[in-house]
Amino acid sequence: MITELSVQNFKSWENTGQLQIAPLTGFFGANSSGKTSIFQTLLMLKQTAERPPDWNGAIDFGDEGSVVNLSSFNEVIHRHKTGLSLDLSVSWQLPEKLIIGGGGIPTQALPRPPRSSNRLEIGALSFSTTIVAAGNDSVAVDGFGYMSDGYEFFGIVRDSDSQYKLVCPPNHRSQGALSSFPFRCYGIRDGSAKVPDTPFLSLERAFKDLFSRIHHLSPLRQPPRRYYAYGGEHPKGVGQYGEQAIAALLSGRIQLLSIDEQILKWLQRLELIHSYRLQADPDGEKDYEFRLKQYKDSPEVRLTDIGLGVFQILPTLALCYYVPEGSILILEQPEAHLHPQAQADLMDVLIDVVKNRNIQIILETHSEHLLRRLQRRIAEEEIPASDTALYFCQVNNGISEIEQLNMDEYGNITNWPQDFFGDITGELIKKTKVEMDQRKTNE
Numbered sequence: 001m002i003t004e005l006s007v008q009n010f011k012s013w014e015n016t017g018q019l020q021i022a023p024l025t026g027f028f029g030a031n032s033s034g035k036t037s038i039f040q041t042l043l044m045l046k047q048t049a050e051r052p053p054d055w056n057g058a059i060d061f062g063d064e065g066s067v068v069n070l071s072s073f074n075e076v077i078h079r080h081k082t083g084l085s086l087d088l089s090v091s092w093q094l095p096e097k098l099i100i101g102g103g104g105i106p107t108q109a110l111p112r113p114p115r116s117s118n119r120l121e122i123g124a125l126s127f128s129t130t131i132v133a134a135g136n137d138s139v140a141v142d143g144f145g146y147m148s149d150g151y152e153f154f155g156i157v158r159d160s161d162s163q164y165k166l167v168c169p170p171n172h173r174s175q176g177a178l179s180s181f182p183f184r185c186y187g188i189r190d191g192s193a194k195v196p197d198t199p200f201l202s203l204e205r206a207f208k209d210l211f212s213r214i215h216h217l218s219p220l221r222q223p224p225r226r227y228y229a230y231g232g233e234h235p236k237g238v239g240q241y242g243e244q245a246i247a248a249l250l251s252g253r254i255q256l257l258s259i260d261e262q263i264l265k266w267l268q269r270l271e272l273i274h275s276y277r278l279q280a281d282p283d284g285e286k287d288y289e290f291r292l293k294q295y296k297d298s299p300e301v302r303l304t305d306i307g308l309g310v311f312q313i314l315p316t317l318a319l320c321y322y323v324p325e326g327s328i329l330i331l332e333q334p335e336a337h338l339h340p341q342a343q344a345d346l347m348d349v350l351i352d353v354v355k356n357r358n359i360q361i362i363l364e365t366h367s368e369h370l371l372r373r374l375q376r377r378i379a380e381e382e383i384p385a386s387d388t389a390l391y392f393c394q395v396n397n398g399i400s401e402i403e404q405l406n407m408d409e410y411g412n413i414t415n416w417p418q419d420f421f422g423d424i425t426g427e428l429i430k431k432t433k434v435e436m437d438q439r440k441t442n443e
Contacts (some may be wrong), residue, residue, distance in 0.1 A: 001327060002210075003124070003221055004091035009078040011037045012400040020390035020404070020422055023354045026371070027364045027422070029393030034400030035364045039330050041121075043068040046211040056093060058141045059086075059131050059185050064237040066214075067240055073131070073139045076380045079398065081208055082133070085142060089128035092210050097121045097327050100202060120381030122148040125206055126417070141182040146203045156188065216240055217315060219333035224303040224311045227287040238322055242315025246290060246321040248355055249278060263314070263319040266349050270342040272310050274298070312337040313346070320349060327359045335367040343369035351383050368421040392417045 001023065005017045012034045019038075027035040047067050048060040061076065062069040070076050077084050100120045104281040108387040124249040127389075129144035145155025145167070155167045164181060187204035215237040222243040234251045252259035267273045274293045281287035290303040292310070303311055316334045323329070334350075335343040353359045365371075378385050390413075406414045416431045 001326075002090060002362070004089070004126070005038070005042070006087075006089040006128075007038060008087035008264075009081075009084045010041055010086060010088075011076055011078065012398065013035050014078055016164070016400075017404055020389050020393065021360075021362065023172070023249045023360050023387045023417040024207045024350060024383065025360075025362045025389040025391075026374075027391050027393060028371070028405075030395075032421075033393040033395050034402070036332065037156060037400070039332065039362070039364065040068050040070065042090070042211075042214060043216055043332065044070060044403065045090070045185075045190070046214050047087065048215075049186070049208045049211040055184075058139045058182070058183065059129075071234065072137055073133055074137065076246060077133075086131040087128070088131075089126065090210075092122065093104050094122070094206060097123055098125070098202060098206055110114070120148075124148060124400045127186065127207060131185060141185050142427075144182070144185055157266050158183065204369070207394040213324075213326060214328045214330060215241065215319060216330045217319055217332065217334070221308075221312055221315065224290075226302055226304050227281055227289060229284075229286050229425045230288055231286050236276060242311075242318075245315040245318045247289065248276070248318045250288065252322055256427050257322065258346060259318065259321045262370045266345075267313070269348070270313065270338070270345045272313065275304050293361055309339070309342065313342070316346075317349065320353045320359065323339075323359070328360045328362065329353075331361060331363040333365055333367075334363060335370055343367045344373040346370060347373035347377070351377055352385065355383065357388070375407075375413070378407065378409070378411035385411070394418065 002021045005016070005021055007013050007021045009015075012032075016038065022047055027038065029035055042386050044059065044061065047062060047248040048057075048348065051057070051060055058213075059074055060066070072082060072084070077086060098120060098121070103341070126147040128145070129140050130142040132142045135138035140162075141156075141158070143155065149369075156164045157167055158164055181189060183204070186207045188200055217238065218240050222239070222241040228246040230247055230250045233247060234236070235247050238248050240244040249259060264276065268278070272294075273298050276290065276292035277281075279291055281288045281289060290301045290304065292306070293300055294306065313334075316331065319329060335346055336417070338346065350361050350363070351374070354361055374388065378388070385407045388407060390407060392403050392405055394401055403415070405416070408414060
């Protein structure tokens with residue numbers, strides 16, 4: 001689970017500060033206030049970690065086929081200023097203890113007091129990296145490091161001669177020039193064909209494992225189809241646009257997951273459909289139809305023959321109950337195309353997944369109904385306020401700013417921003433004034 005995130009000099013963000021990321025974290029704010037940019041930093045690191053081994057870039061800004069396409073360093077650096085560095089840091093809980101030590105790790109790289117076994121068990125990690133322009137529209141790693149429990153036990157920095165040096169605590173002594181060089185922005189390589197299984201590689205594996213558990217769902221959806229081809233594959237998720245949602249449903253059946261049961265339960269709870277079934281096309285070897293009944297006595301129809309609400313929510317439900325426990329979901333506007341009551345009920349889905357599947361959810365939303373249901377559930381002690389973190393983003397003079405909303409144990413927000421969801425009271429006052437003026441005129 002991600003516990004902290006910090007971003008500096010990325011797009012409209014000069015500095016987010018150290019953001020606390022809870023099991024259920026929500027970002028609110030106006031359009032173009034920087035909410036999506038925060039997600040993009042995590043997706044940028046994810047696609048960097050998932051590049052093939054022979055990819056030698058520092059960080060992957062993406063292209064048309066990427067999860068996120070940010071073009072180049074010059075496009076993302078804050079206000080396109082020269083001389084700025086891109087600084088990212090992320091902290092997370094490890095799914096299981098990581099043993100660091102033995103096999104050549106420098107004694108100085110372990111926290112004090114010295115450990116005679118030269119081994120260290122850690123349950124949490126922090127990672128930070130600095131990326132700088134290197135000319136010809138390329139970038140370089142200026143340094144990166146890993147920390148645990150406040151101790152930096154491994155890092156590299158680039159000196160004025162563009163040589164990389166290992167830096168270790170307790171007094172940040174340089175260990176001299178490295179024969180190795182940075183592997184992207186999070187590891188090192190020694191130039192040999194085979195990378196030795198060093199403690200440094202263990203940290204790199206932990207980094208890659210974190211980002212392999214992140215799944216992103218865009219607010220846009222691939223349009224529903226009449227038929228879906230399926231050849232027995234097991235997708236990792238439902239795809240960025242929900243294009244693999246049906247494959248995930250069918251894969252869940254093969255893996256004996258209870259995904260169908262959960263999806264139907266929530267589709268009924270959200271009052272969107274009565275029942276559904278995936279029917280194999282008798283004329284196709286691998287084609288399936290998604291057929292549903294909106295009401296008990298209504299005729300079956302295809303997914304393409306109803307409104308957008310069902311297909312909008314289907315990938316979200318499939319993702320929540322298909323991915324393994326311990327996954328991290330980034331959801332953008334999951335409430336899109338849902339009516340207000342369904343939006344509120346969707347929050348119950350998210351709470352259920354966080355509580356019962358050990359899934360972390362980080363979402364961006366414009367829905368007051370989602371928030372109101374969360375406040376109610378906190379008051380009802382369905383989820384503690386400490387398991388949530390809510391942020392409000394806004395832009396002042398082209399620079400994004402962020403404020404954490406203070407939620408008490410009764411679901412009250414004590415620092416509610418002005419016009420958070422519009423000025424409802426003001427609208428009613430103006431409407432009443434107009435009505436009174438018109439009545440006087442008509443008398």
